[in-house]
Amino acid sequence: MTQSENTNRPQSRAVFFDVDDTLYDHLIPFRQALEEVLATSAEFPYPEAYHRMRFYSDKLSAEAGGTPTHGRALEEMRTQRFVLALREFGLELSDTQAAQVQAAYLRRQFDITLFEGARGLIAGLMEQGLTVGIITNGPPEHQMKKITALGLRDLIPPERVFISGAVGITKPDRRLFDHVADKLGLSPANCTYIGDSWRNDIVGALDAGWKVLWFNHRGAEPESAHPMPSQVTNYAEIERELLRSL
Template identity: 25%
Template sequence: MDFLLTQEGNVIAFYFCVCLLLYKEGNHVNYSFNNQFDIINSGVNWQMDWKAVTFDLDNTLFSHEEAFKKAIKECFKTFSDKYINEAHEITYEQFFPVFKLNCDRYWDKYESGEVDGKTYRRIRFNETMKDLALPYGNDYADFFHDHYYSIIDEYSKPFEGVHELFEVLTEHGVRIAIVSNGSADTQYNKVKKLGINKWVADEHIFISEEAGVSKPDKEIFKLVEEKLKLPSHDIVFVGDSWEHDVAGPIEAGWEAIFLNTRKEDKPTEHQPAAEFEEFTHLKDELIKMVRERRAL
C-alpha cells in the first residue's frame, strides 16, 4: 500500500510539473469537468474578475434555429393555403431545405450591406420558389415575411437558466450587455420576448443595424467599451459563433467564452477562456464563480 501511494504521488507530481512547464511556455492545457465535455482553458485566468458579461442573442440565449423552423413551417402552411393550388402542392419537408439553402447563400450580401433586409428576404424567398416551380414575386415574398415577423417571437423561448444567471450577475454588480447582428426591430422584439430587458438596459443593447458595424469587426466591440465605460480586459463575450463571438472579441482585446451548442469546428488558433456545449453548464459555472468572488 505504501508503495502504491508513493507511486501515485510521483505520477501526480510529474503531471503537475508538466502542466506548469506548458503554462510557462505559453501553451494551454485544457481539462474537462462535470463529465459533460465542457472545457475550461487553464492557461487563462479563469476567475470571475470581469465587470461586464456581454452576450450574443441568437443560439446563445435561445435556440433561434428551432424558433425559425417552427415559424417558417407555419408561414409556409399559411402561404400554401392561400396561393398554392393542388397541382403545385409541395410539402414543408421539401420546401424548408431549399429555403434554408437560399437563406445561407445570400446572407453575406445582407451582412456586408450590399443589400438591405427587405431585399435579402425577397431574394431568398423568390429564389426558393423559382427552384421549386412555385408562385413567386415581391408581393408574395412580403406577405410571407410579414407573417413570419408577426409570429417569430411566439416561438422564441430562453434557454433554461438564462433568467437565473442574469439575476445573479445583476445582484453581484456585474453588468450585462447584448451584442447582436441583424435588424434592430427584430432583435429588440426578441429581447422583449425572452424577458431579459428586466436586466439589460436599452443603452446596453447593441444591434449591428443601429451601430452601423457588425461582428466580428473590432469597432462594434470598441463601441461597447465606450458605452460601458470599461477597458477591454474587464469584459468577456459569450456566444455560439467562433468567427463572430470568439475570434472577433479576442481580436478586440476581450476574453471570450465559446458556447458551442452546435458542436462546430474551431477554424483559428484563438483561445477562449472556456467552452461549453450547453447553456445550463455555462450558467452553473458562472454563478458558482461570481458567488465565490463575493465571498472573498
C-alpha cells in the first residue's frame, strides 16, 4: 500500500467503556453489603460513604503501585478501604467486620444489571462499524465475572476486553490506553473513553491523547488541572455526545 492510499484510507473509530459505576450502578452492591453486615439504616449517607470508599480504593491502589490482582495485598487493600471510609461516618470496623463487608460486597457485584440504555448504545455503535470494547482495572477473573453478569460476553469480543490484571498495567497509567490502541491498530485521536473516575479514567485517557466523556452521574469534582472533558450523567446524554463527536 502506498503512503497516499494509507492516508486516504478511512480511520477506524473506537469507543471503550469502564466497568464499575460506568456500565452498572456500583452503589447498589455497596449499600446492600452495608445493610447485610452492619444493619445500616435507610438514613445512612450511602452515596457519600461510597464516594469515600472509591477514594480510598484508588489511593491505596496508587500507593501499592497499581491495583493488586491477588493474594494478601489485594485482600488488605479491599478491607482497609472499608475501614478508612466508614470511619469517617462514625463506623469503626474490626478487621473481621471489614472482611465480612468486603465478602458481601463481592457477592453482590455479580447480581448486577446494565444502566438503562447501555446495551442498546453498545449494540448500535457496533452496528455502525465502530470498534467497541472495555478497559477496566482489577483481577481478570473477578472483572470477567462482572462482564458475564452484565450479559456483555455475547456482545463484545474477548479481544476487545482489556483488564489491568491481565495486561499488567493499571489505570491511570497512560500505557494501558497506549497498549489498547497499539494492540488494535487504532489512532488515539480516534478513540473515545467513557468512565466515571476522574483519577483513573479521565486522567489516564487524556494523557494518552484519547477523547473522553466523563460519566459524572455522582456530581464529583475534578481532582487535577487536566482539561475538562464533556460531562454526561446518563446514557441518553452519552449517545448524544457520541453522535456529535464521532
